[in-house]
Amino acid sequence: MQRFILSKKNHIALISAILIIIAFTGELGFKNTNIFTWSLISASLLGIAPIAIQAYQALKVKVVSIDVLVTIAVGGAFLIKNYEEAAIVTFLFLFGAFLEQRTLNKTRSAIKELTEMAPESALKQMENGEFEEVEVDEVDVGDILLVKTGAKVPVDGTVLTGEGYVNEASITGEPVPASKKKGSKVFAGTILENGTIQIVADRVGEDTTFGKIIELVEEAQDSKSKTERFIDRFSKYYTPAVLVFAFLVWLISRDIELAITILVLGCPGALVIGVPVSNVAGIGNGARNGVLLKGSEVIHAFSKVDTIAFDKTGTLTIGNPKVADTEFYTNNPAEVLSYLASVENESDHPLAKAIVEYIGDTKLYPVENTDVVKGGGIVARVDGHWFAVGNVTLMKQENIRLDEKALEDIARFEQKGNSLVLTAVDGELKALMGIRDQIRPGVKEDLQKLKRLGVKNLIVLSGDNQGTVDLVARELGLTEARGNMLPENKAAYIAELQAKGQIVAFIGDGVNDSPSLALADIGIAMGSGTDVAIETSDIVLMNSDFSRLPHALGLTKATAGNMRQNILIAVGVVVILLASVFLSEWMNMSIGMLAHEASILVVILNGMRLLRYKLR
């Protein structure tokens, strides 16, 4: 019975609205007070039923909820035979709840769209070799799955057979479908646009990249900042306090009307709902635009950022460096290049990849005793020779003599904005390579936008030589450039800035910069579906799209502002209402409830504006 009444709340609101209309037409049109009174009594009794049930359920677990206040207030109104107010208040309360539900669903829609993209079923190979449709929860790591054209890839996996094009927009934001063949990785939540593939499941459920993104966003929308936790605690005591206050007023004044009016006016609705609504709308907007914000604490911190520190490679630049200049100090460059390719083949450092690409096909030698010198390079034995490749620091460490000609070349290469890679064999310098990366298109404009949004310092921190870094800084109009920085130097420099009282954001690729990402007030990762980046950072820019950074900053500023407005509206309405009970003649329960419900709708609608936020 209780459940039935609660599930028909919206119908009840409609019926009581009709009864109220009948009552007033009865009185105004036919001067019939009987119809008037009885219609209103039935409207209030009907309307109070679901509210009273909720109040009873709350009291059972010792919570004084808004329903309790309203039920007592309506009871009081009955006591003094003010059926008109009782009917209108219950109707407004129910109708308000209906509108709140509708509008709240809207503010949450952006995130819902995301979670609904999660795959639900999969075609799994059974023991008899046939494929059968199963729930995605029933897929385990190692299962073989069939994905047909138009279907969602159910898990993260590797293609076993078949070929096709996969739309990975849900993971990377990249709209152009990616080609997949045997051995390619595919991700849960992406869509196979054509072809048929069989995959083996590598990661399932919440462990998939898509699962992690969803979990992150879902947790973010409900994460609470300090202000919110304070409001929560406050409202726990606030509602009982209103009850006590109203009771005291009644004791002193013996005025039931006044006491029940206070009960209605004191409802804290807009205050409790205001901040979560802004939060969910702001994070929802971000999710739609490829910016993952990890909660309201992050929003507050980033909206107040003073300094943004950038990693260079892969962030300001495309991250696909190419060998631009070479100089040899040997008569047999081919042999040196072969050794070099053999060593660099084993590394996944971006500079190593550039070198391997530059050298192309060549004879490869076995490599032994490889020693990776952090922030320096690699020392190894190749074909029986001692071999070192790395930067100038490494060469000095290994006591390689750099003659005048070499020093001149180094200076010349650096001036052009090259990263330097020196190669030495058996203690002698053999080759110098200058490797350059291109600046991402549009970065300059994006940085201008950040400045306009109030960021004071834009700093580049890079492991590259100072010359290269200076060149980039000059070209992009950065305020400061620091080269020759190891990951721990970057972190130390960020700590230094923080000690000066600055709020610092660091933006990097998330793999080797995790100390800085963790230390900065806001760690921003350029993520192209890598979960390391998703886990260590506070904000993720999907598809490594730098141009989303200004949107992210503008959005957090708008969201933080929106939260402040909502708190102001909520507190303002309660203060004005309570003050006018004592100071004015016109205030009564119905007006109070109207203002109260209206203020809730206003904060929701205000929050909803964030869904449409765009950086101008």
Add this chain to the structure above:
Amino acid sequence: MQKATIQLETLTCPSCMQKIEKAVKALEGVDKESVEVLFNSSKVKLNFDDEKLSIEKIENAITAMGYEIKKSQVKAL
């Protein structure tokens, strides 16, 4: 210990959260610290001792408060 994630009908009133939280915490065998009622995603997350309590009992406590349960998931911790 088991970890339960319970998806509820859309929550609209913030006082719902307090009610559900208290109702769940009152159950014997629930790890009180772990109870989280998420307003926007309308979910309840909690850890409980499966020797003292079953997921059905937790679900009943929530439905008794008047909230519909859409889906629940239990995983061993």
